Amino acid sequence: MRQATETGAILAPMTQVETTQFAAEQIRNAIIAGHFKPGDRLVEQQLTDMLNVSRHPVREALRLLAREGFVEIQRNKGASVSAVDADSVVDVYNIRMALGRIALDHLLSVPGRISPDVLKRLEKLSLNSLKFAALEDQSHTLLNDFEFQQAIIDATGLQRTMRYFSELTGDVRRFNNLLSVVYTDRKGDAEKYVVKLFEAIRDGDREEAQRIWQAKFHKAVHRYLALIKDIEPDGARRPR
Template identity: 30%
Template sequence: MSEPGRVAPARRRGLADEVADRIRDAIFSGSYEPGSQLREVELSVALGVSRGPVREALHRLEREGLVRSEWHRGAMVTTLSSEDVTELDSLRAALEQLAVRLVIDHATDEDLTAIDKAVERMDRAADEHEMVRCDIDFHDAVYAAAGHRRLLEAWEAIRSQVHLFLLTRIGLNTDGYLACVPVEHRELAASLRARDREAALELFAVHRGQALDVLVKHHRSDVRSP
């Protein structure tokens, strides 16, 4: 019996975390595309766990924005609406502008080297899904270099949704993607190392805009379709 005033340990927390990690990785690797159903029974069998940790893991992924639940359809991988796309881009822009300014003003050589190394990993990406992971890793390094704890927490709150944003982008068009992304990020990293505020803000805005354009054009074509 637990002592008065003491909280009992959450016995299944570790297992639910692991299940959430496995499902998240499956989404990020393309095994479950946007709109795919995530059935508790199938997941519990595949992962060798009971339905309880799976249900808890899906709730966690729903809080991250990766999963949505509907009473008549159950859980499914989030499909970003045009409103989702616009809101994510505007919030990401606000956070990123602050991060770029802080990096230029305060980042150490060690911070900038970590950003450069994230770019170098892009040259070894085997496919588009791995490149998206490298893209997210690059931005992780930028936010870490900003040295602003609450800004980093704000990024982490939307990180999975931005990853989904980029997955949606490669699901629509991959022409030249593997070749162009490392080049773009080398330019971003170089602007940070040069501590050129205006050039860096402009390059980061252009970089965001390229992915946004792909998604916006897709949604516009859906609206025009009969």
């Protein structure tokens, strides 16, 4: 087996940056899934043992996650998992709503900018939303909705808009897991906020598409804020 070329090794060892990204991804995923709950301390030594990496990349990973809003770092107290509060929900959804407006303006300001392939994919996802609404397990609905939203964003080709929107999907998944959201009218939501949004995009109706997008996100915010009232800082549900 050939091991090297004139310019160096075929396979380069993992760098410090890559190790930091690996540690951040693992910790982030654990927070999103609810394995690390709001208020839980994130002890560097314990994390290094769990991840089998050195302490420095773990420290840098925690700093990165603090900038993303998943972790809170306090002097003399160390790192802990950030709370999910009303401000964080509103912040995430305001940004996602704004990114969606940018995407729809870009896509619908020039006739024919959306390719037939993109429209075909959006149509398929909109039809899936109706199909999945009839299933008892709501996880298919959630995954399809994330894919539908991201497909609209990705159709723009605007790299920053695509990246920022995708990154914030992790926050939304965390909200769902922590708050145990139950969607009671999935068929109605699918018809009103997915199928109708696809039809507005297909028809090039920018004003209607923007209206539906905004209404969809406003409803999500109100749903989360109502649930947050029943959540303790540590993520436990308050007794009624």
